[in-house]
Amino acid sequence: MSISRGYRYKLAPLPEQEAVLWQFAGVCRLVYNLGLEQKATWGRRHRIGFGKQCLDLTQLRAEFDWVRAVYISCQQQALRDLDRAFQNFFAGRASFPRPRKRGVNDTFRFPGREIETRRLNGKWSAVRLPKIGWVKFRDTRPMRGALKNVTVSLDATGWYVSFAREIEHEAPAPCEAVIGIDRGVATTLALSTGETMTMPVSLARIEQAKRKAQRIVARRKRGSKRRKRAQGRVARLQARQARIRRDFHHRAALDVARRFGVAALEGLNTRGMTASARGTVTEPGRNVRQKAGLNRAILNAGWHQFATILSYKMEERGGQVVTVSARFTSQTCAACGVVDARSRESQARFRCVSCGHTDHADINAAINIERRWNTPLLDVEGLHQRPFEASTGRDFTVSENPRRSGRGRC
Template sequence: YVTQARELTILRREVDFVRAVSQTSQQYALKALDAAYRRFFKGLGGYPQPKKKGVNDAFTFNGREITVERLNNRWGRVRLPKIGWVKFRMTRNLSGKITEATVSLTPLGWQISIGCKDCDVQDFATDGAVGIDRGVTVPLMLSDGSSYTLPGNIDALDKKARKAQRVASRRKRGSRRHAKAQRRVAAIRAKQARARKHWSHVSTTDICRKFGSVVIERLRTRDMTKSASGTMENPGKNVAQKRGLNRAILNVGWRQIETMLFYKAHQVVKVDPRFTSQKCSCCGAVDSRSRENQSRFVCTACGFRANADHNAAVNILHRGSTPIVEPQVTAALKRELSGKPEIP
């Protein structure tokens, strides 16, 4: 980075279009390139790829170079070097010291993300524990009986995106109308992803402010969402059904929720997910027949009745809060098991 930063200084004196861009944004790009090569040589990532126009377009400014002002309840404006004042949708008041601002291009247009430090935020809880069962119909069910469901606009946007995708598939590839239809699909998907991410942030923040320890299942989302292959006699058997399940799992965003819990919660415990939905939280009996359907659980051993997701969440909490006790084998027990006589 140091060598290229010196070359950048010389280049800015000689080339006009390089000098027309903010120097700190160019320095941030060189730092990102240096970090990418370091990660590659350490085996933590792939070989850095050249950037292409229109793909992940973004640039960063230093916090001391920007100024933010609020215009009204909905809008604000930010002063960017070499650009000037830009109006933006201000979703919240800024607190603390501004460290950097990143402007990026999304299918919904340009957006700005402002990073701050020493912010005034509510502290998260450090005590209390809760088990969370992640599902499709009920995305998050807690062991205390509360649940979190996706907002209705996410499913509506999913139907709208699939309809727009069918329209795009009827356009001639390479034409302007095909490109316009593809941009419309990308915009709807981006809006859906933004709504899902906002819901995930609100839900995980609410959970972590109530409970310090969170117990979740060790789920491999990548393996669970692999496409079904069917059979040789019927290649399409169960493929459509599995495709619908995969879409539902990805629509909830299990992995995204887990990532947010790891950096928000005081402690996160991952447990074995086997038989959590078939085990009775009252007597401990395991029977697949106890789960009558998606929402009902009736134990075949003791007759305990509960919501199936709530029962699974309680089992997850018990599995995460119960310590594993290793049996201590004494010397006398070892001799007894081996058949050797006891030493006087």
């Protein structure tokens, strides 16, 4: 089978080359936004597709020299992105396309057949970009496979080049070992084998520096150069956090993929879990600041990003990632199966009120996740929370079964 992989490197353009990169990004963003406006206004009536917009692009290039100065393939790739965005919208996979913005969507793409690379020395290589020339990049790892396209993008730390390559790969026989993984906040990843993985402590130090930098931004005058410099510092700290987080996820996912053939995760709705609790003017929310802090902690753990990285690494090695129901995994005893909220004594400690089983709370949840992976009908085990007799409300112990009510119900 063939798999797609991306290789991303840091560019080191000359000052005149960097000016051209800015020009390419700006014109491609303009072409995308013009095509979006054209489709949103006239697309339904005149059935405007990718081919028609390419013809209009030819006329636009004939009228404006600064548009013609940018390589046409990059502009066509922007229109191709727009066409794909509308296909996803009409298929129900995405929302309506939005205009691209400066500082957010500074990117453009070349077809792979028009790109060349060469090795300069042990640390540096160069890529030839049409109408830009040879641009050096820091070569940190070798590439393999057939080149499909090349994307140049900008973030807070500078310009980067990404090579999308298609690799012929034969997946090995899958391993029979199964692992359950619980994703948390205090403990980022807990495995059913008893192992735990936590985000590097450097993220917390960078978070403190970022908050201090954000307070400096708040004190700067809007539109001033000092405010712009302060905003750049915040953006660089955020980009550094993202790199550290992504590196942790890659290392953890690779370790799991090498040792296990099936990885079971909880089916979590991360977007819903991190929604704001602010509410409305008529119905304001409660504990808004506490919920905002929890949202930041969840997003800092990067649950969805880890699941995405783990999926393709498992597939590459013949394994698979499955999702199971997340209901009561943290309240279920992994030893006897009784569900009781009182068993979760604290964030890290689990002690079953029925059998006395004691374990780390996240590891106990990971064991429950592993047990559910091949039993789709197993949703909730045992008894949920504190059961009571419906007719009288009399409390009874967890290990006691409810008596027959005499009215056809148990």
